Amino acid sequence: MTVLLEVTSLRTEFATRAGLVRAVDGVSLQVRRGECLGVVGESGSGKSVTFTSVMGLVRSPGKVAAGTIFFDGRDLCQLSSEEMRAIRGRDIAMTMQDALTALNPALTVGEQMAEVMVAHDETLPAGRAARRSAIRERSVEMLGLVGIPSPETRLRQYPHEFSGGMRQRIMIAIALTCRPKLLIADEPTTALDVTIQAQVLELITDIRARLGMAVVLITHDLGVVAEHCDRVMVMYAGQVVEEGPTAAVIERPRHPYTRGLLASIPRPALRGQRIEPIMGQVPDLVGLPPQCRFHSRCPMARPECLVAVPMLPAGPGRQARCLRLEDLA
Amino acid sequence: MTDATLAAAPSAESLFRRNLRDFRRNRLAMASVAVILIFVLMAVAAPLIAPQDPNETDLFRRLQPPGWAEGGDWAFPLGCDALGRDILSRIIYGARISIFIGAAVIFLATGVGILAGLAAGYFRGWVDVVISRVVDILLGFPYLIFAIGLMAMMGPGLLNIVLALAYKEWVIPCRVVRGETLAVRELEYVEAARALGAGPRHIMWREILPNILSPVIVVSTIRMAHVIILEASLSFLGLGVQPPTASWGSMVSDGRAFILEAWWVSTFPGLAILLLVLAINVASQALRDAFDPRFSE
Numbered sequence: 001m002t003v004l005l006e007v008t009s010l011r012t013e014f015a016t017r018a019g020l021v022r023a024v025d026g027v028s029l030q031v032r033r034g035e036c037l038g039v040v041g042e043s044g045s046g047k048s049v050t051f052t053s054v055m056g057l058v059r060s061p062g063k064v065a066a067g068t069i070f071f072d073g074r075d076l077c078q079l080s081s082e083e084m085r086a087i088r089g090r091d092i093a094m095t096m097q098d099a100l101t102a103l104n105p106a107l108t109v110g111e112q113m114a115e116v117m118v119a120h121d122e123t124l125p126a127g128r129a130a131r132r133s134a135i136r137e138r139s140v141e142m143l144g145l146v147g148i149p150s151p152e153t154r155l156r157q158y159p160h161e162f163s164g165g166m167r168q169r170i171m172i173a174i175a176l177t178c179r180p181k182l183l184i185a186d187e188p189t190t191a192l193d194v195t196i197q198a199q200v201l202e203l204i205t206d207i208r209a210r211l212g213m214a215v216v217l218i219t220h221d222l223g224v225v226a227e228h229c230d231r232v233m234v235m236y237a238g239q240v241v242e243e244g245p246t247a248a249v250i251e252r253p254r255h256p257y258t259r260g261l262l263a264s265i266p267r268p269a270l271r272g273q274r275i276e277p278i279m280g281q282v283p284d285l286v287g288l289p290p291q292c293r294f295h296s297r298c299p300m301a302r303p304e305c306l307v308a309v310p311m312l313p314a315g316p317g318r319q320a321r322c323l324r325l326e327d328l329a
Numbered sequence: 330m331t332d333a334t335l336a337a338a339p340s341a342e343s344l345f346r347r348n349l350r351d352f353r354r355n356r357l358a359m360a361s362v363a364v365i366l367i368f369v370l371m372a373v374a375a376p377l378i379a380p381q382d383p384n385e386t387d388l389f390r391r392l393q394p395p396g397w398a399e400g401g402d403w404a405f406p407l408g409c410d411a412l413g414r415d416i417l418s419r420i421i422y423g424a425r426i427s428i429f430i431g432a433a434v435i436f437l438a439t440g441v442g443i444l445a446g447l448a449a450g451y452f453r454g455w456v457d458v459v460i461s462r463v464v465d466i467l468l469g470f471p472y473l474i475f476a477i478g479l480m481a482m483m484g485p486g487l488l489n490i491v492l493a494l495a496y497k498e499w500v501i502p503c504r505v506v507r508g509e510t511l512a513v514r515e516l517e518y519v520e521a522a523r524a525l526g527a528g529p530r531h532i533m534w535r536e537i538l539p540n541i542l543s544p545v546i547v548v549s550t551i552r553m554a555h556v557i558i559l560e561a562s563l564s565f566l567g568l569g570v571q572p573p574t575a576s577w578g579s580m581v582s583d584g585r586a587f588i589l590e591a592w593w594v595s596t597f598p599g600l601a602i603l604l605l606v607l608a609i610n611v612a613s614q615a616l617r618d619a620f621d622p623r624f625s626e
Contacts, residue, residue, distance in 0.1 A: 095524075102520075115535065
């Protein structure tokens, strides 16, 4: 598999009143064609910001301060805003966290789908009528693909006429209309209830296989990652702390933070036992000293951990940012 | 479901329909809509409805009382003015001026206000600073004085009245649009549109504008009543529509000298102003109650 997206030493900073916040600090990652990468971390770990940086959508006062983002052979950081706009939606699509508010309430679903196509699709026929019927056909097809029954009538409806799960599917359908090479799904299931969550994730996995696109699944649910992702990347306080094939990472985490995350998942087998939380809190991202960021919460911390820890090889295709990863093997 | 949860539902279309239904149920509002329609009809079909030529003078009918009073003639139901012109006919023709100017000013001002407000709210930065300062400066002037000054500079005439009033009127829709835009531009669906490659023009016209239209419509209707009064005031002061064209404001002014011996000359056009403005106000209040979630119980 060739590499589709390659991010190297990305740093995204927010100039706040309290000081410079490095929300993303030296993140490097790769997404291969057709692969599903899971990105896990708690709120504020920088997982969303990493990918809004990739999309070029970081809001002021934030900015991408350093690093390169290569997508399909092009450095996205060097592109003009026009060129970047052409890529968004056509080559890389992103679905937003909250399905319930991510559709425009004043336009019908059909209109919203048509707009993406009009903006990006050069293969549409030239004539007005032909164009309209082509758009219609494709919209019906996409809604069918995400499992919305009677798509012809549904196209004329407004977002409020759909349930939450359906809206999430519609958002995915809109994101997929131009057959992007990469879909970034930012917490696609957070706002949904459990049964719908499973359906939506199945849908993404299924479409990924059919269209052969790569997917980045941003979530804080390791269970979701275990089931749907080829590889997983764990983020903590703006850095990647562990990365590798999903099965291997979950079976044998090589970073104490990953281990803590896994231990805090409720499991039927451990019924009656206390769930082990990770003690303490995520450090303030302003003015962090160059040392292991998990140090203050780490049960395995030692004095020698007070240095900047690089990503270290931790097995085949794996890396972890921990000096004691051998002790975790 | 209670009204509160309905109002909170992010559903413009159903909200719009529900609001319209609320509005239709309000009897007082429907009555005032009927009054407004009657005035509009009067304005449109003035030549067909008016019993007399509004500008035909006849000094033998000078200050002739209304039809029911002593010395009156039912051919001139509301009496005649100092030049013997039929007051009813002049009121009917005067409706054209009031409604045309009211509509034209609001149309122009809302158009400009939407453009400026969207630009200020969407682009922020120096665009917002420039537009907002201009708005603040214009708001600092008393409206009528400002309009009088402009009329004095531009000279009288229908188009000049529209411009003189619209010059300041646009700041009101502009402020509403700017505020709403600031709120809506941060919403998830705008971000989602951006993530799908939407440009600023698309975001302003398709994502933001359709979602902020309700308050703009409500404010514009409320302001229309103000504009009609302002036009009447300008005409009253002799700076508005020029004689012999009938305008309610100048008719009130014409009768001022004879208010004691011929009360009807000023009173009936004054009543016409009162009735139309009241109807628009009542209708716009009901519109606001129906469309603005903050006012619905």
